[in-house]
Amino acid sequence: MKHLPTQNSAVAQILLAWYDQQGRSLPWRGLRNPYAIWLSEIILQQTRVEQGLPYWQRFLRELPTLDDLARAEPEVVKGLWSGLGYYRRADLLHRAAKHLVEHGWPSGYEMWRGVPGVGPYTAGALASILDGEPVPALDGNAYRVYARLSDWRSPIDSAASKAFIAEFAGARMPAQRPGDFNQAIMDLAQALCVPRKPRCPSCPISDFCLARQNGSAEGLPTKVRNPKVRAESWHFAVAHKDGQFGLVQRPASGIWSGLFAPVQLDSAPNGLEPEVVTHRLSHRALTLNMYRVSEGFADFTHWMTPEEWRSRGMPQAFVHWMTKFTYI
Numbered sequence: 001m002k003h004l005p006t007q008n009s010a011v012a013q014i015l016l017a018w019y020d021q022q023g024r025s026l027p028w029r030g031l032r033n034p035y036a037i038w039l040s041e042i043i044l045q046q047t048r049v050e051q052g053l054p055y056w057q058r059f060l061r062e063l064p065t066l067d068d069l070a071r072a073e074p075e076v077v078k079g080l081w082s083g084l085g086y087y088r089r090a091d092l093l094h095r096a097a098k099h100l101v102e103h104g105w106p107s108g109y110e111m112w113r114g115v116p117g118v119g120p121y122t123a124g125a126l127a128s129i130l131d132g133e134p135v136p137a138l139d140g141n142a143y144r145v146y147a148r149l150s151d152w153r154s155p156i157d158s159a160a161s162k163a164f165i166a167e168f169a170g171a172r173m174p175a176q177r178p179g180d181f182n183q184a185i186m187d188l189a190q191a192l193c194v195p196r197k198p199r200c201p202s203c204p205i206s207d208f209c210l211a212r213q214n215g216s217a218e219g220l221p222t223k224v225r226n227p228k229v230r231a232e233s234w235h236f237a238v239a240h241k242d243g244q245f246g247l248v249q250r251p252a253s254g255i256w257s258g259l260f261a262p263v264q265l266d267s268a269p270n271g272l273e274p275e276v277v278t279h280r281l282s283h284r285a286l287t288l289n290m291y292r293v294s295e296g297f298a299d300f301t302h303w304m305t306p307e308e309w310r311s312r313g314m315p316q317a318f319v320h321w322m323t324k325f326t327y328i
């Protein structure tokens with residue numbers, strides 16, 4: 001059994017050959033347009049490709065250049081983002097566009113880290129794809145692949161493990177085609193090196209995988225703990241007249257910042273039965289209690305049809321409620 005070689009290794013050549021044959025065919029791959037590529041990376045943060053792809057296409061159709069995005073009204077950007085969730089990312093995208101117009105496209109990992117909304121993973125992806133810099137792009141999928149390749153058994157969510165994987169991966173980045181190499185790792189994670197029951201017999205680099213050699217692949221990576229999920233119950237007043245819903249704009253900070261929502265109440269109003277829907281956020285399990293009230297019940301500052309509301313960015317929790325109770 002071979003050990004995983006280091007820089008410019010056979011592993012890179014084998015994996016890149018596999019990627020050329022079997023990598024996913026995605027419309028932004030092979031483009032040289034930094035705007036289209038940056039947009040794809042931002043949209044795909046915490047989002048599946050199938051879900052993000054139509055949004056990427058819609059942004060490019062409606063706002064085809066970086067200048068168009070930077071100059072767009074915030075409501076337009078939120079509207080294009082509507083339905084993707086994590087609306088803070090839409091704000092960051094808009095801020096980043098203005099930053100990029102002002103400062104120009106970055107060159108290299110460190111400069112990318114200075115762009116709003118670009119964390120370590122995205123900076124690695126963009127620097128390797130656009131600038132040819134041999135830096136790894138490490139998200140949960142890549143950590144899984146590298147933890148298995150190196151048979152790293154310590155909990156992956158510790159600082160020491162992250163430092164080890166960053167060093168291990170960094171030493172194995174090829175000087176040629178580093179962007180394709182990072183994307184090949186992603187495709188391997190998605191197609192073969194899956195969380196449960198990795199398909200090692202089909203894996204092109206199984207000869208170099210220490211976890212495969214030691215029979216530990218399926219149990220890796222290990223984790224210290226699951227983040228605690230807090231259960232919360234929230235109450236909202238819903239006024240409805242002539243096909244429109246009474247709404248207010250949420251504060252500029254906090255959950256659903258700047259978006260429109262029914263009026264949130266401190267507690268359940270007396271004598272009213274709610275329409276109940278549950279919604280999961282990263283660390284919260286929300287129960288939304290929606291109470292039908294008259295239009296004078298609260299100060300509803302905006303009235304919108306469901307279509308108008310969606311076009312201005314309807315939080316996903318309310319999409320669930322409206323779907324469940326057939327308002328949309």
Ligand code: SF4
Pocket residue numbers: 145148149192193194198199200201203204205206207209211212217
């Ligand atoms: S051999 Fe198995 S565990 Fe190792 S990288 Fe390939 S799919 Fe993942």
